[in-house]
Amino acid sequence: MSEAVLDVAALDASASAVEAEIPAIETPAEAPAKETPVEARAEAAKTEDSKPADDAVADTTTAPITPKVINSQLQELAKTNKPLATAIHSHVKQGLESQKFLKENGVKDFSELKTKLSAPDEATEQFRQSVEASDELLYRGDLKELSNNVLEDITAELGDAAPARLSVLSEALLEKITEADPAGATRIQRAQFLAASETSGLINSLNKLNGYIVAGDTKSAANLLKSIGRFFSEEIAANENVAKTRTEGKAAAEKETAATVTKLRGEAEASVDKSMNITMGGFLRPFLQSQLKGVPRTELVSLAETIKTEAKLALGKDAAYVDEVSKLWQALKTPRHKERLMQKFEAALKKNDFGKRLVERVCREKFPEKFTAKPVTAAKPTTAKINVNGTSQDAYVFAKRPENLIRDSVTFKGREYHASDLQQMQMMSRGFVKSKTGNPILVTWKVKA
Numbered sequence: 001m002s003e004a005v006l007d008v009a010a011l012d013a014s015a016s017a018v019e020a021e022i023p024a025i026e027t028p029a030e031a032p033a034k035e036t037p038v039e040a041r042a043e044a045a046k047t048e049d050s051k052p053a054d055d056a057v058a059d060t061t062t063a064p065i066t067p068k069v070i071n072s073q074l075q076e077l078a079k080t081n082k083p084l085a086t087a088i089h090s091h092v093k094q095g096l097e098s099q100k101f102l103k104e105n106g107v108k109d110f111s112e113l114k115t116k117l118s119a120p121d122e123a124t125e126q127f128r129q130s131v132e133a134s135d136e137l138l139y140r141g142d143l144k145e146l147s148n149n150v151l152e153d154i155t156a157e158l159g160d161a162a163p164a165r166l167s168v169l170s171e172a173l174l175e176k177i178t179e180a181d182p183a184g185a186t187r188i189q190r191a192q193f194l195a196a197s198e199t200s201g202l203i204n205s206l207n208k209l210n211g212y213i214v215a216g217d218t219k220s221a222a223n224l225l226k227s228i229g230r231f232f233s234e235e236i237a238a239n240e241n242v243a244k245t246r247t248e249g250k251a252a253a254e255k256e257t258a259a260t261v262t263k264l265r266g267e268a269e270a271s272v273d274k275s276m277n278i279t280m281g282g283f284l285r286p287f288l289q290s291q292l293k294g295v296p297r298t299e300l301v302s303l304a305e306t307i308k309t310e311a312k313l314a315l316g317k318d319a320a321y322v323d324e325v326s327k328l329w330q331a332l333k334t335p336r337h338k339e340r341l342m343q344k345f346e347a348a349l350k351k352n353d354f355g356k357r358l359v360e361r362v363c364r365e366k367f368p369e370k371f372t373a374k375p376v377t378a379a380k381p382t383t384a385k386i387n388v389n390g391t392s393q394d395a396y397v398f399a400k401r402p403e404n405l406i407r408d409s410v411t412f413k414g415r416e417y418h419a420s421d422l423q424q425m426q427m428m429s430r431g432f433v434k435s436k437t438g439n440p441i442l443v444t445w446k447v448k449a
Contacts, residue, residue: 067096171246202231261333268329268338272345279349280307283359291370292363299366307362311349314358321348386430386444389415395430398445406432410440 070092078085098110107113154169155162178185197203205228212221284307292300315321321344328341349355364371382397393413409418410432417425417432425431429447432440 200231202228205231257333264332264335264338265329268332268341271338271342275342275346276308276311276349277304279346280304280311280355280359283356284363287359287363292367295367295370303362303366306366307359310362311355311358314354315348318348384444386442388425388430388442393442395442395444398443400448401426401429401445402431402433402443404433405443406434406440412440412442 074085074089074092077088102109102113105113151166154165158165174185174188177188194203205224209221209224209228212218212224281304284304288295288300292303295303325341325344328337328344331337332341383394384397385392386395387393405422405426407419407422409416410422411417412432422431430442430444433443435441
């Protein structure tokens with residue numbers, strides 16, 4: 001049979017995947033209440049007393065439902081009702097495949113699978129909750145708790161290096177606050193100044209100085225004033241050194257970043273060129289093996305350079321692509337940025353067969369003679385000798401009965417053939433067709449076996 005009514009092999013294959021686990025059809029029922037040991041023993045005794053004799057028990061056991069049993073029943077049903085058997089077979093097969101799919105995904109039914117697929121993974125859910133919690137703190141203005149969270153995260157992540165990072169962070173925040181809110185920055189700096197003055201003992205020294213001046217102790221006042229001046233001189237010098245160190249460190253970091261960017265851009269340019277060669281070379285290979293086979297290497301090198309130039313020019317005319325790549329190029333600071341840039345470039349070469357169509361166009365333009373279709377030589381018609389009214393005549397042989405057979409009276413080689421004559425000839429695979437000049441041509445055709 002060309003088409004089996006029942007795809008037994010496919011059914012067996014589907015069934016083997018679930019180990020013939022075809023569940024019995026059950027009606028929903030509530031779980032029985034749990035019995036106590038005493039109740040269980042009483043019920044067992046009751047059941048034992050009411051059990052009929054062995055010879056009175058009816059044999060209600062049935063053969064297990066296996067794929068082979070199903071196949072056998074369906075084959076029997078197909079003898080009397082083929083459409084119904086085919087429909088049942090399809091449902092059983094789909095049921096087995098669905099059971100296999102659910103088992104592979106570790107669920108009991110499609111409802112459980114839908115719930116499983118819609119639930120986010122644990123890491124994603126934790127991240128979402130963390131972001132929402134931080135946003136809530138920020139939006140309601142609870143900056144103290146938010147700052148504590150940031151401090152705890154930095155300390156836990158950096159350990160001993162946390163203080164230095166926090167110092168840099170606080171200075172950066174103060175710079176941004178000064179730009180956005182000068183008055184607010186002044187309040188912060190004033191509070192810091194007072195706190196530092198108290199911690200360093202400056203306020204206490206100023207109070208003493210005021211006492212000396214009130215008491216008229218000019219000598220003590222002069223000595224204390226010198227001490228205060230020396231304190232400020234040392235603090236200013238120390239601050240200048242810190243500022244110098246910070247400036248030098250910032251310059252060094254910027255220099256290192258610039259060097260990294262330069263290095264990555266050089267690597268990106270090399271990667272782009274390599275990717276261009278590989279990708280466009282793949283599109284060019286079929287032509288090298290067919291139309292361009294045997295072309296001198298110098299001409300092929302020129303062809304390759306033209307393809308690369310044309311590709312760059314075409315990409316440069318795509319405003320959306322140029323905008324995206326320019327942003328990626330400016331943000332190029334890490335290997336990950338370079339990877340994203342390369343992905344964008346390679347996707348552009350393959351999008352909508354861009355590279356494939358460009359390579360074919362350039363090949364046709366540079367080597368038009370290689371792509372010119374060769375003229376098809378008309379096949380010489382086949383002729384055969386056939387007997388027409390006792391005379392051997394040359395007739396053109398057709399593969400099948402022509403559609404334009406002449407059915408009206410026609411004169412051929414001095415003899416007139418009427419419609420009845422033409423009908424008899426056609427029964428023997430013979431007839432006439434008109435040539436371009438309108439003259440009748442004797443034809444014959446092959447009869448199908």
